[in-house]
Amino acid sequence: MCLPGGPQQSTYLGDLGGLSAHRRLIRLDLRGTGRSAVPRDLASCRCDRLVEDVEALRLHLGLDRMDLLAHSAGANLAVRYLSRHPERVDRLVLITPSVRAVGLAITGRLRRETVLPRRDEPWFPAAFAALEAIGAGAATFDNFRAIAPFSYGRWDEVAQAHKAAEDEQVNRDVVAAFGAEGAFDPEAARAALARFEPPVLLLAGEVDPGAPPPTMAEFAALFPSAHLVVQPEAGHFPWLDDADRFVATTVAFLHGAATHAP
Numbered sequence: 001m002c003l004p005g006g007p008q009q010s011t012y013l014g015d016l017g018g019l020s021a022h023r024r025l026i027r028l029d030l031r032g033t034g035r036s037a038v039p040r041d042l043a044s045c046r047c048d049r050l051v052e053d054v055e056a057l058r059l060h061l062g063l064d065r066m067d068l069l070a071h072s073a074g075a076n077l078a079v080r081y082l083s084r085h086p087e088r089v090d091r092l093v094l095i096t097p098s099v100r101a102v103g104l105a106i107t108g109r110l111r112r113e114t115v116l117p118r119r120d121e122p123w124f125p126a127a128f129a130a131l132e133a134i135g136a137g138a139a140t141f142d143n144f145r146a147i148a149p150f151s152y153g154r155w156d157e158v159a160q161a162h163k164a165a166e167d168e169q170v171n172r173d174v175v176a177a178f179g180a181e182g183a184f185d186p187e188a189a190r191a192a193l194a195r196f197e198p199p200v201l202l203l204a205g206e207v208d209p210g211a212p213p214p215t216m217a218e219f220a221a222l223f224p225s226a227h228l229v230v231q232p233e234a235g236h237f238p239w240l241d242d243a244d245r246f247v248a249t250t251v252a253f254l255h256g257a258a259t260h261a262p
Helices: 016-021 047-060 074-084 108-118 124-135 141-146 157-168 172-178 186-194 213-220 243-254
Strands: 066-071 089-095 200-205 226-231
Touching (some): 108 124, 108 213, 200 213
16 A cells, blocks of 8 residues: 655556556555545544544455555655554555654755755756755745755656646645644654564665655664665655666565665
């Protein structure tokens, strides 16, 4: 089962770089996104309140247990799900996960250090200036749009088309409701993760300022048996940056082999 980030329509995940050739992927459009209707009460889109939607889908599909894959903000929902239904998850894959649910902090300095290897790319000066402005409190739409290249290992036509499609899939009111006050309980989440014994793969992008590798190492350390893989030259969407590497790493983990960055 695949939980998208955003929250937004799950189509941006595609087939996760060809992962669907190896495993059946069930992509969930979270409440208020994609083909799931926007509820009258947006408060029902809060992250913790979506847990039972995931559980209802598991029951509907007749799955006793499942492998759970979550990307970006979807990791917050995965963490909340584990807090209530840990016995239903065989293996957990977190791809460039958000850290809000577990209360980790990402400093502006770390974000800057993560992106500096890309300083020679032509778009870098404008994107870096926008990143600095956001860190200083100017979190404007234009600044967030300017830092988009940092989310991709290559800011090419494929990445730009992916970003444009993503922008059309986001309902800002649903996003706000997802992370509203009360959505997260980091202390309880950390306690739940410390008790979660099944295998966990945490996959980070080497140049992703949204989920920098050092913070991902802190996240992995919250589990008893998590394995961190940093995909070289990848951003926030590693299946787009190097599909073969991403699929090989993920399939090896899901099939029980030793995970590595091939």
